Amino acid sequence: MTGALSVFAFAQFDQRLLAATSVGILQSADSGLTWTQLGRIPIVAQSLGVLPRGSASALLLAGGGPGMMRSDDEGCSWSVTLTGSTVTATAASPNADGEAIVMAGTETDGIMRSIDGGRTWVGASAGLLDLEVLSMTLSPAFADDNTGFVGTASGLYRTRNGGKAWRWLELPVMETVVQSLALAPDFGLTRIVLAGTEGDGLLRSGDAGRTWQMIDGLRDQSIAALTWSVGANSTAFAATDEGIVRSDDSGLTWSKMSDPDSVIALSVLRDKTASTETVVAGRAAGGIVRSNDGAKTWTPSSIISPADVADKSESI
């Protein structure tokens, strides 16, 4: 049974895929084919963050309900690290000084920032005129460029000082809800940013947010989720009102692929050994589906039913 399961966000590290769902954190070690519960977490996680430590280890962060949880043992146990406002977006990366930067975007209090992997926090909302954060992403080259983006209920902001302060970016549509964000894997070179809005379509910048263009063909659409292919730097996927669309030219033009509806989270996982790519989509009350052919066809993942998950979580 997958119908009642809502999937809010994906994250990945070391060939493992994590999903923040309505029944807790799930993980898959087989490119999204099967999913199991990852530890017990007392909040409804809406966002995930991964801070790699070495080659096969990572600090996991889950934001949601009344704050944020962190796990030092890859999800076996979780501890509360931030309480208060609902954490709607989480991002983490080491910086050039070796600090473990974690940022939590909240529903009502802007951005909280930690430099010690989420142990201690300070407010970092300087420059944000809107404290309702909906999406957040950091540059793949964060340690070098200190760049990140935050989508709020009324626009988009950028930091170039590691999240200490934010600057409003002028978009072609004023006061738009920016609910999804994705930076090209080679953002350091191409400076391509995609921003998905609620009802105002998809926006693309080729200069790290300085100027933006609205993508024809997706105007007036809501873009709930965005992700980039891992293997091909110019391929991206977007979840729209009318299903999944795909671009093979770095987000300039898009074509409709298939229509699993109500997709609110997307991720692409590359199997290093088989050199294949799997697109994974999380749906609102519709479970997880996956595609091995570039989003043309989709099959449901084998997910333990919420009831089973709940039973299992009791025993962990």
Next chain:
Amino acid sequence: MRGQAVLSGDDARAALLRGIAVMTAAVAPTLGPTARTVAIAPATFGTPPEVLDRAATITRRTIAIQGPFENMGAMLLRHLVWRVHEAVGDGGATAAVIAHRLIDGAIRYVGAGGDALALQHGIQHAADVVRAELCAQSRPIELPREIAAMIAGSIRDNRTALLIGEALDAVGADGVIQVRDSPSTRTECEYIPGVRWDVGAASPYLFDEQRDRVTLDHPLVLVSDSAINKPDELVPAIDIAIGAHRPLLIIAPDFNESALALLVSNKERGLLAVKAPTPVGQREQAIEEIALICGARLFCQARGDRLRDIKPNDMGEARQAWATRGMTGLLGANGNRAAIRCRVAEVRSELARAIDEDARGKIRDRLARLSGIAAIVRVGGTTKQSREEIEQRVEAAIATGRAALQGGAIPGGGCGLIATASAVKCLRLDGDEAIGAKLLSRALEEPLRVIARNSGREEAPVVNDAHDLAAKRVFDARTATWVDPWQAGILDARLVLDRIIEVVVSSAVTTLRTDTLVRGPAPPVTWTP
């Protein structure tokens, strides 16, 4: 005319030139990355000399030189350096050496029978070409590390340069960056979120006992542009807030005692009264903008608005409001963001038009409130003197960074100026006008000559190479090598050089026109040891 003396013609101009030379010699050692310092004798006995490395401060401290007519020349240069410093915060030594060379050449030529007016025309034509050429050479500067690379040489600390680069990027070229002392030895940058102004709660009795801060969560906000003198005027607003189960923040220029008494006696219901920011000359705009930021209707006495007619949707909102005795802040104010953006654009053009530095500071404060961000660079140092020295460098670096963000950068170290020579050569001028253009072109070589001299190199070969390389590579005086300016970060802010040329040319023209110097009687000297 008792006690007065007059000097005319070539003698007068020669005296001016001697004074200019003395003052230039005092600041020239401070130019470039291998600059040296200048020690200035104190005004009182028993204190050590002041060791300085900034042209603006050196000229400021040099109150007079020997010789009354020479002193006039020195003061002319002092004024020139200060004008450049006030306009762009940096570039004083560059301006001084260019001005000296230009005035020297022009005075000598006029002394040999040249036409001062034609010379002046030639210099002005050439200046226009040079400024256009600098525009053509310039590239935009955007990233924090680009700003940092550009100012690192003058600030002499890469970490502080990056802090300033990041701060300028965050607040923008027009934003507020305050420079303050830090109790520690380390320089840090702090970002101020939301809206903040340095006037606090209207009464100390609004604080709870033993607390000096009031915080309201999700308050309604009432903004009035006139003092609140009648307590009954506030009752409808208080009723609305109580009905909505929300605290109420009241912002007004002042409150009389009876109004405050009502608020203090009801403070348990979440009432807070704070005074609005009232910058002299911009009071109305500042209050209007606070209302805009909060999404509140401004109750305007001049329009005949009455607080007793207030409706719930006349109130603004914020996520949080706080006040101390001397400060008020708002976080997550709920104004119409599109309207705020329009206002930001209006205030920016107001800033561009403002000439007075005091007015510019107040406009920047308003911009900071509208943009929801300001930065404070807290300068650390081991001694008060070292802290003050770093503070001056930080302020100059901020000014240079602002100029670079606004007008881009050009190859630095004097090489960008030299690269304008070919464009000046193309000017079709005859006779003494052509000489004037040539004199300016030669004068623009002077910064590189001085930089080379200060680094212990022979000047002529360096300048010749600079002409050949046409700013594709620039002279790095630290290593005596030619490097790519954009890679090495050896850059100058175009607007700084533009302003230097404008000021230098206007001073040169003034000096060229001067024919007679009149010295007044010396003032009586008093001295209290």
